[in-house]
Amino acid sequence: MRALLLVNFVLCVLLPFSATAQTTKSHGIAIHGEPGYPADFTHFNYVNPDAPKGGEIRLASEGTFDSFNPYIIKGVPGPGFTPESLLVASADEAASAYGLIAESLEWPEDRSWVIFTLRPEARWHDGVPITVEDVIFSWETIRNDAGPYVKNYYAILKNVEKVGDNQAKFTSGEPGNKEFPIRAGSLPILAKHYWEDRDFSKTTLEPPLGSGPYKITDFEAGRYVVQERVKDYWGKDLPVNKGQDNFDKIRTTYYHDDDVIKLAIKSGEIDYRNERSSSAWAQDYDVPAITKGWLKKESIPHKRPQGIQGFFYNTRRDIFKDPKVREAIGYVYDFDWSNKNLSFGLLTRTTNYFGNSELSSTGIPKGRELEILEKYRGKVPDNLFSEVFHVPTSDGNGWPRHNYRKAFELLAEAGWVVKDLKLVNEKTGEQMSFEMLVSSKGMERTILPFVTSLSKLGIDARIRLVDRSQYINRIRDFDYDIVIIKLSASITPGTEQRGFWTSETADKKGSGNFAGIKDPVVDELVEAIANADDREELVATVRALDRVLLWGYYVIPQFHTEDDRVLYWDKFSRPKMTPWRGTSTSYWWFDNDKEAALMASMAKNEQAQTSDSTNDNAPAIVETSGNNEPFFDPLIIDTFLNNFEKLGLNSKDMKDLFTFQIFADPEAFFKKDNWRPYALGISILIIGRWFIRRRRRNRGQI
Template identity: 90%
Template sequence: MRALFLVNFVLCILLPFSATAQTTKSHGIAIHGEPGYPADFTHFNYVNPDAPKGGEIRIASEGTFDSFNPYIIKGVPGPGFTPESLLVSSADEAASAYGLIAKSLEWPEDRSWVTFTLRPEARWHDGVPITVDDVIFSWETIRNDAGPYVKNYYAILKEVEKVGDNQVKFTSGEPGNREFPIRAGSLPIFAKHYWENKDFSKSTLEPPLGSGPYKVTDFEAGRYVVQERVKDYWGKDLPVNKGQDNFDKIKTTYYHDDDVIKLAIKSGEIDYRNERSSSAWAQDYDVPAINKGWLKKESIPHKRPQGIQGFFYNTRRDIFKDPKVRKAIGYVYDFEWSNKNLSFGLLTRTTNYFGNSELSSTGIPKGRELEILEKYRGKVPDSLFTETFHVPTSDGSGWPRHNYRKAFELLAEAGWVVKDLKLVNEKTGEQMSFEMLVSSKGMERTILPFVTSLSKLGIDARIRLVDRSQYINRIRDFDYDIVIIKLSASITPGTEQRGFWTSETADKKGSGNFAGIKDPVIDELVEAIANADDREELVATVRALDRVLLWGFYVIPQFHTEDDRVLYWDKFSRPNVTPWRGTSTSYWWFDSDKEAALMASMAKNELTQEAKTTDNDEKPVAESPATNEPFFDPLIVDTFLNNFEKLGLNPETIKDLFTFQIFADPNAFFKKDNWRPYALGISLLIIVRWFIRRRRRNRGQI
């Protein structure tokens, strides 16, 4: 009896300590291993903690916006909704996060739950404290009113409860999922007292109450948004924020056409641009401002995973259900010709879903990856085990005869034959026909050679150009045959992969499963990724998924770049260290000394030009003080072109009238062989102006 008492006594003492030993309390967390920054870190290594605050940066965005809520599927969101999260990740680690609204977090060994302790100093912009009630309200709002992709992303959060005045506990719907604490910590926190009497599911042009370093102070729907730094921002001195968010003002201007954005950066209308077009990078920026060093043009290397950009088949369409058809069409895409003739050889062909990282599959499967795939023999192509996957290549001549022959063979196996120079279904007699959905002229020009090549096979392929708003809505509704999508990749993939590839999301409008994939093998691999116990298991499983996706031919991979190509006016500075994820203006700052030098150089140049004009007794050419660009305001050009297009006319006929330096160098302009369309455009402008003035005169307005 006494011995039993002693045993119970010892157990009563040891069990609490055992339970305590099984939990971890920390300032941060990593999915695998330990976070790289210690509890007493003062700032991230890739920022300048002494960066000065001040100045303005003006950036551009293509398209329009009619909402400030990016978490729902209604409307086209613009910048301005600034909720923060409990944790924030670092840009130089694979998968670590540190406290932002949360001061600390605690979790058990199996990560079945996580408790966050909130910072008492955290405040909304109206001064009201951020509370546990806000966190619970945010979880309920996401669960009930957010769009499908956002809902799915946070579906792992099974329960949220208040366990103290400033403590909130999240319970996982998937015990053992190592990503769960970071996923819970990434939940955007909304102000309950602001939203509780509003309908979150509806789009809004009222900038919502936030808690971040910026808030909207001015905007015009579809045109621009001005955000100003919150001077008394509660989190400005936190280690995770030091050296970041340095501009006093950020202005985002919307343009309907990317060519006008190029004009805007060259004319000094905007300050910064990330150039995505290799052809534009190679030939559109030979301007005085760059030659004189006023406008900087730099390639900044990065090491982030590339993800995949490509032509996504909508396998919900009957025409694309057969993988042989999908594979055949891939043989027609001539990347080598397009890269050489349209992109000056500056692009790299994408060959994986997780390229530029250790996650991409190579060669034939082996080791742990092979072990994972073995149980799916008979459910995946046999060639997956014996052949290295290769995207079709050509000699760049523009006539890949071997590829066309291979495409015809595959199409014949799938039941398609050529009759009267048309590729038709041998059972129905209907011609193969589909559309490629795009939202910009630049994208249209890029894929036009592909469409031309498809026509050589008797395929009726067309390009459907729509405005940005319609484009977004059609993608949300899966209303397309083929669409170009760029999916970013994480260095540590997790449950977010469900939204891209699984059967569960294939028919959920607004999800990221653009190809409509429904494959039990892929479903299982995605779940295995989410539950990988260590980095080695994660890498092997992601490689297996990558390989199965490639052999499913759901996407025709396009290309990527291995650097960030940026243009910016020389009045900014940035840290010497670039994180592997790449540069970001969040770490840049306004440099008053550089701006003074820039203004002085421009003023000196203007005086020199005036002196030359006086000496030569010539009439000065029309130029802007900065770049010798046309004196048209890019906003006026953009508005004009947009209205011109609404009339059913082709704005390309006159666009170069504005973007070409006709006023800076008229002799060069009229040496162009295609000057006649410009003359037609000028004549049309004169006629329209005369017609408008006549109508006004008849109405007595002038």
């Protein structure tokens, strides 16, 4: 009896200590393995901890905005509202995160829950402390009012409760999921005392209360947003923030046309541009500002996974339900010709969904990947096991006969035949017809050769160009036949993949399942990814998913680049080290010495031009005045370009006018039969410039 009591006593005493011993408390966490930065780290390796604060950076965005809430399905969000989270990821690790609002976190071995201890110094911009109540409110608000994709992303969070004055406990809906603590730590934390009297589900142009390094101080809906650095930001000295957020002011100006943004960067109206067009990169920036070293043009390599950009079929449409039809149309897309003739050979063909990483499938399946796929034999194409997947290729000469022949064979097998030079359904007699939805003229230019090739097969393919707002709404409603989408890829995929590929999200408006995929095999593989026990299992399972998606022909892969192509005026500096995710202006800083040298060089150049009266040839780009202001304001040009068709003006000639090629050869320009409307355009621009200058002078901007 005494022995039994002794055993019971020992168990009662030791069991609590045993449970505690199975938990981990740390400053950070990794999905697999240990975080790379120790508890006493002072800053991330890819930043300059001594970077000076100050200056302004002027950015540009194409389109418009009508809301500051990016988490709901309504509206077109603008920049500026970026709530902080409990944890923040590092940019040089695959999947590690460290405390931001949380000073530490604790979790058990199975990661079924995680407790975050909040920093007592964390504050909202109005000085109110960030509390556990804010954390709980944020979870409830996202769960109830966020858009489908955001809801799905945080669906793994089963419950949040207060377990101490400054401790919040998250419970997982999927015990064993290694990603859960990081997913919980990424939840955007909202101010309860601000939002509880407002409707989070509605759009708003009232800048929401935040807690981060910047806040919105000025904006005009659809035109611009100004963010200014919070001088007394509570987290400015945290290791995760050192060397970042260095600009005093960030101004983002919206333009309706990407060509005007190019003009704006060349004229100095904006400071930084990430150029996505290879043709523009190759031929649009041969300007004096670059040759003189004022405007820098750099390709900065990165090692981040490429994800996939391509033509996404809407398989909810009957026309695209047959995989043979989808495969056939893919044979018509001639990437090699487009790359050679439109992009100067600067692009790399995308061949899978997780490119530029160990996650992409190669060759034929083997090892653990083959073991995973074997249980689906008979449910996936047999070719998947014996053939290497290849995207169609050509010699780049514009007439890939073998590809067209293969396309006709597949279409015939799917019940489509040619009659009277039209591809028609042999049962209904209806011609194959579909639209490709785009939101920019740059996309239109890329797609046009594809549409021309489709017409050679008797297909009635059309381009539907809409404005940015309509484009976003139509994508949210799945109101398209084919759409170009770029999906980024994580180096450590997890539960977010459900939002892209699973049956559950296929019919949820606003989800990321753009192709409308409903495949039980894909569903199971996505769940296996979310619950992978280690890195090796994760890699094998992602490769299996990649292969199944490729053989499903849901997307015609387009292309990618393996560097960031940036243009910036030479008044900024950046760290020597670039993280594998790529460069970011978050790590850059305003360099006063460089700005002084830039302004001196420009002033000297202007002086030389003034004194050189023998030069009769005006430059073919916008030259700037001493205060770095273009003669014609790109904002005026942007407004005029959006209305010039109402005057019956020709697009190409107006583009020539607005890039000021007219001044290089005025005699040739005025030989045009209809030059008078263009003279009217010049007059409007000059008058508009006068009004803009007066408005800016009144505001103290010049």
